[in-house]
Amino acid sequence: MAYAYDRIEKDLKKDLFRHFIRAKYANSVEVSRNLITQFASDLDEIAYSIWFIPNRLIYVTAAIACVIIYDFNFGNEKGGINWGFLAIVFGLFVILIISEIILFKKASKINVAAKKRQEEDNKMIYERINNLEYIKSISGEKYEEEKVNQQLDATFQKNKKALWYSTMFKTIPNYLVVPNIPVFFLAATLTLAKENSRTSAVFAIGNFSGYYMSVKNLNSEVGKIVDALLTLDELSTNLEIVNETVQVLHHPTGHLPQKFLPKKKQPFVNGDIIFQNVVFAYPKRPQQDILRNFTFTFQQGKVYGIAGKNGIGKSTITKTTLKLYDLKAGKILIGQRNVQEIDTVSLHRSICYQTNRPTFFGMSIAENVCYPNNYDKKNYDKLVQAAKKTGIYEFITRLPQGFDTVLREGGSDLSEGQKQQISAMKMFINDYDIYILDEILSNVYPDLKEIILQNIFDKLKGKTVLVIDHHYKIFEYVDYIYQFTGEKLIRMNKKDFLS
Numbered sequence: 001m002a003y004a005y006d007r008i009e010k011d012l013k014k015d016l017f018r019h020f021i022r023a024k025y026a027n028s029v030e031v032s033r034n035l036i037t038q039f040a041s042d043l044d045e046i047a048y049s050i051w052f053i054p055n056r057l058i059y060v061t062a063a064i065a066c067v068i069i070y071d072f073n074f075g076n077e078k079g080g081i082n083w084g085f086l087a088i089v090f091g092l093f094v095i096l097i098i099s100e101i102i103l104f105k106k107a108s109k110i111n112v113a114a115k116k117r118q119e120e121d122n123k124m125i126y127e128r129i130n131n132l133e134y135i136k137s138i139s140g141e142k143y144e145e146e147k148v149n150q151q152l153d154a155t156f157q158k159n160k161k162a163l164w165y166s167t168m169f170k171t172i173p174n175y176l177v178v179p180n181i182p183v184f185f186l187a188a189t190l191t192l193a194k195e196n197s198r199t200s201a202v203f204a205i206g207n208f209s210g211y212y213m214s215v216k217n218l219n220s221e222v223g224k225i226v227d228a229l230l231t232l233d234e235l236s237t238n239l240e241i242v243n244e245t246v247q248v249l250h251h252p253t254g255h256l257p258q259k260f261l262p263k264k265k266q267p268f269v270n271g272d273i274i275f276q277n278v279v280f281a282y283p284k285r286p287q288q289d290i291l292r293n294f295t296f297t298f299q300q301g302k303v304y305g306i307a308g309k310n311g312i313g314k315s316t317i318t319k320t321t322l323k324l325y326d327l328k329a330g331k332i333l334i335g336q337r338n339v340q341e342i343d344t345v346s347l348h349r350s351i352c353y354q355t356n357r358p359t360f361f362g363m364s365i366a367e368n369v370c371y372p373n374n375y376d377k378k379n380y381d382k383l384v385q386a387a388k389k390t391g392i393y394e395f396i397t398r399l400p401q402g403f404d405t406v407l408r409e410g411g412s413d414l415s416e417g418q419k420q421q422i423s424a425m426k427m428f429i430n431d432y433d434i435y436i437l438d439e440i441l442s443n444v445y446p447d448l449k450e451i452i453l454q455n456i457f458d459k460l461k462g463k464t465v466l467v468i469d470h471h472y473k474i475f476e477y478v479d480y481i482y483q484f485t486g487e488k489l490i491r492m493n494k495k496d497f498l499s
Helices: 002-022 025-069 083-130 132-137 141-177 181-192 197-230 232-249 314-321 344-348 365-370 377-389 393-397 416-424 446-459 472-477 494-498
Strands: 273-280 291-298 303-307 329-334 351-355 434-438 464-468 480-484 489-492
Touching: 002 025, 002 083, 002 141, 002 232, 025 083, 025 132, 025 232, 083 132, 083 141, 132 141, 273 314, 291 314, 291 329, 303 314, 303 472, 314 329, 314 434, 314 464, 365 377, 365 416, 377 393, 377 446, 416 446, 446 472, 464 472, 472 494, 480 494, 489 494
Parallel strands: 303 464, 303 480, 351 434, 434 464
Antiparallel strands: 273 291, 273 329, 480 489
16 A cells, blocks of 8 residues: 555656646746645645555455454364464464564665655756746746656656565554464464363453454554544645645636637747737736836847846846746737747747856756757767857866766756856757847856857857847847837947947
8 A cells, every 4th residue: 555655646746747837937936835845745645645544444344354254263173282383373473573674674774765766856846846937938848747757657666665665564563463463372372272161261261352352453443544534624625725736827827818819829930029019017016017018129130239227127028028928918929920829839949048047957968958858969069069169168078977977956066157158058059040148158257258159149140139138248249239128128329338
């Protein structure tokens, strides 16, 4: 039954993560903090409650059947000492004690490893929860869902051995030794007794005691079932909390009625990016408009620099274009198509979104760069060229496993500049139609940064590029510079702005 318990918990985690990763970004962000608690404790309690009640019912049913079918009449009907049977009884006790010692040592060691694997699973899920924006911005949902499923399945398979030893360790004393101690002693008494009325009376009393102990144990188990049923309210409370999370994940975030939303999404077609009377506010601050009747056209193949104060909404232009959030009013067009009508995966695969705080998962450098696509060894030469273009090649070659070096969660074993350089490699691995560069290379040494920027903008010739930055040195590479006010973009004279 411990196997069933782990199986239930695994399936609950997979199902909840599936809802989380497929939901709209705004909904997932709203419940992300609660999800950590649910993965850590709520799902565990639900799985245990679901497992416990049928477990006890099966045990009680089996025990009653054994009492009805079997009797305690062991021994030698002719009387005298049955040394053979006595030896068997004694031998069984010795075997049980030795088995318990071996199982305890084995179960303890394996259970530590099993618990560590489950903690790693939760850590991996938390990592995905904390980096949801990055996953959503490049449509890595399917990749992540498959990865989590594979990880949980692999852990479950590895933990089977731990489940087996743990179950045996608990089963032998609780269900074989302790309940049947009266049976062993009664059997021994019978084998040592002779056929006389006094012995028969003693055996009858002992036999009755054995039955009494069995019934008492059964009564205790029935009591546990009753207690478990009484805690269904607590179970339903946990289920209700999880259910509320799922409802939030599936709650519509847009302002358009469902009947007006397109049923079939269209593929991405490149073209001008047009904002038409866009009004936007973040869901948690619906009264505070970040974009206020914003209208602008980013022409295909041009490079734009966008400057402005922190918090004024420069990055919001990016997040609405990527469909991470829905608009309050207005619409955004790409190639004369409303982004709401464009297939999200097709949209994200056509836009390269680079930030000053790139995301890294606990996997190799090569896998992080190729994410959400699987790393293919055939792409090794591309990786080498990309690393050279971003000035990080020599650093990677000095690592123990080179491009196969596994990074810590969040890339904590890298400097901020190295993270930005490795992330910039993505621009040289794949070809995109639109590039959004949000304060990239802000932590790279100026001389090296200049070389990398030259390589990047040589690669991006003829592409639509939006550059958002506080360090205006990068604006030397743009065609136009605009100051953002929240309502509009004000054209600046490039020469005067950079002087």
